Amino acid sequence: MAFEHLQLKQRGRAEIDFMLSTFLGSSTVRESAEQAVQSAIEELAGSIEALPENLDERNSQLESFLYNVRSFRVQQLLGEWYSRNHGAAAVRAFEEVQAKLQIELDQLSSGKTTLETFPDFQAPDYWRDVDFHRTEGGWDGHPYMGFVHGEIVHRKMVDSLFPGGIFKQRRQVAALAKQDHYDNILDMGCSTGHFTKALAETYPNASITGTDLSLKTLEHAQRVGNAHGYSWRLLQRAAEDTKLAHDCFDLVTSYILLHEMPASAIAAVFAESFRVLKPGGEILMSDVSRYTDLNKLEQWRADRGAMYGGEPHWRASASLDLSKIAKDAGFIKVNAGGVQGAKYPYVVQAIKPHEVGNR
Amino acid sequence: MSKTPQSFNKPGRPTLEDTDIAGVGAAVLTLTRELWILNDRVQVLEAVLAEKGIEVQQEIENYQPSEEMQARLNEQSQALVEKVLAAMQSD
Structure with a gap:
């Protein structure tokens, strides 16, 4: 099926590639941030096992050290940028090719695989409005x-x-x-x-x-x-x-x-x-x-x-x-x-x- | 501490601090320079092709890189990210 070998247009393809490059091209930053994590453990606790039991406390202690290290802050920026943008980049790439795909998308909505919805269906609170x-x-x-x-x-x-x-x-x-x-x-x-x-x-x-x-x-x-x-x-x-x-x-x-x-x-x-x-x-x-x-x-x-x-x-x-x-x-x-x-x-x-x- | 599932939508992660601003400025300028070099090159390329009577815009839109070209693009894209990040971490 064509959609499983989807060919994006130039802008969408390059945008998706760039999103990946923010990870693949940031190994120096990640290595430096990882060294900071090891230093934080050494300085704060002496060993991994000696870190606080409580997860919030553990995070708070490590962050108090790590946010003083620029490479860690930059790594957080990259992570946050990717988290915020990867979905929107994928939507933009899709919308560039949607018109070309529409006939196939419509055709595949009918066939031997059926989809049933129900008027009484209500999504649970733990799921609704969660990104x-x-x-x-x-x-x-x-x-x-x-x-x-x-x-x-x-x-x-x-x-x-x-x-x-x-x-x-x-x-x-x-x-x-x-x-x-x-x-x-x-x-x-x-x-x-x-x-x-x-x-x-x-x-x-x-x-x-x-x-x-x-x-x-x-x-x-x-x-x-x-x-x-x-x-x-x-x-x-x-x-x-x-x-x-x-x-x-x-x-x-x-x-x-x-x-x-x-x-x-x-x-x-x-x-x-x-x-x-x-x-x-x-x-x-x-x-x-x-x-x-x-x-x-x-x-x-x-x-x-x-x-x-x-x-x-x-x-x-x-x-x-x-x-x-x-x-x-x-x-x-x-x-x-x-x-x-x-x-x-x-x-x-x-x-x-x-x-x-x-x- | 009790968080709602929806509070994870915008978790408010700390990233950069005021002391990072010089690095950010340098990164923006580095990026702008790279973007301009590319913009200039694309316009020159289209002009050269148009002078030779070759219409490429639609072909570029639908172009699918070969495996070799894709590998080259990935390498260059990652190098660009490295340049920008290096600038961001400079004093």
Whole structure:
């Protein structure tokens, strides 16, 4: 499909390239700022382990040292400039080529992949009016935000910084499910459908249902599904309240979703996945690294990234014990940890017992 | 301390301080110089081509760089960022 090999116009292409260059061309600043971080640890605490337990206190102490270092301040400027501008740059690049793409976009809105919306749907307070990833207006902030995010931010920006990484990672996670075949898969928080596609490629005979809060990302998931001839059923529903029937799926997944939700909603997601799974069915939930798996410096980096990167729920979510939440929801054979020795993504797999109550 | 999810939309990250202003001024001038050199070159290029009867504007708009050219552009773009950042950190 042409949209997956999108050719931008000169201005948009050069603007996106320049956004990447602000990262790739700033290695000297980043190295100098990193030296300052090491000096701060040495001077303030003597070692990483001796940094304050409390994250706010830790950040405050480190900042009191680091903001005296110019390279650190410049690094913050670059980070802030990128956070504020990457989404708008992608929107501008899209709008330059929109007219050329419109026929294809319209055609892909109909096909075997369907999208259902509901008059009673209400987005939860933890999501509404939040600019996730500092994307102005949030995931529904532009009529084609799903396309902009999936095809420009992901493919042309994130994938350029980590070539092949994000799509390969989705396929690796999809392949972790325990069976070779599934009849019915539910992908919670399916966003623009890129993990859903990895599931479809890995389990080609499965019927796949996807839910998300964002209509604009679902509209793009529908385009992705139709572009590849898939028959996905997409629903604008919260993962924690899908309103789907009991006991109807044999695999429920979520890919890097949970850190976008508060703790109460995460517990509800596990309870909802338990409810909709057939006895013997399994979950495959992946998310960001647990803070307990990170040292105090890694925690501080992740936490600052969340604080300034439009991630209001990250800290609370990454601090949760997802194994315990899965067990509390009734799952058995709970297995959780990083993939292939890495701390990211963190994957939770578990089974719904054949006899509920037998925990 | 209780923050709303929406307060993360504009988190108010501190970046530069008053003492950075001289560096910022130098960076702006460096950037302006680079921008002008480029602007001058594009106008010269278009004029030379027009004198030879070649219309390039639309082709430039839709041009897709080869892998080699893209690598060259990336290298030059990163070098530009490095120049500006070096100026920003100068006293």
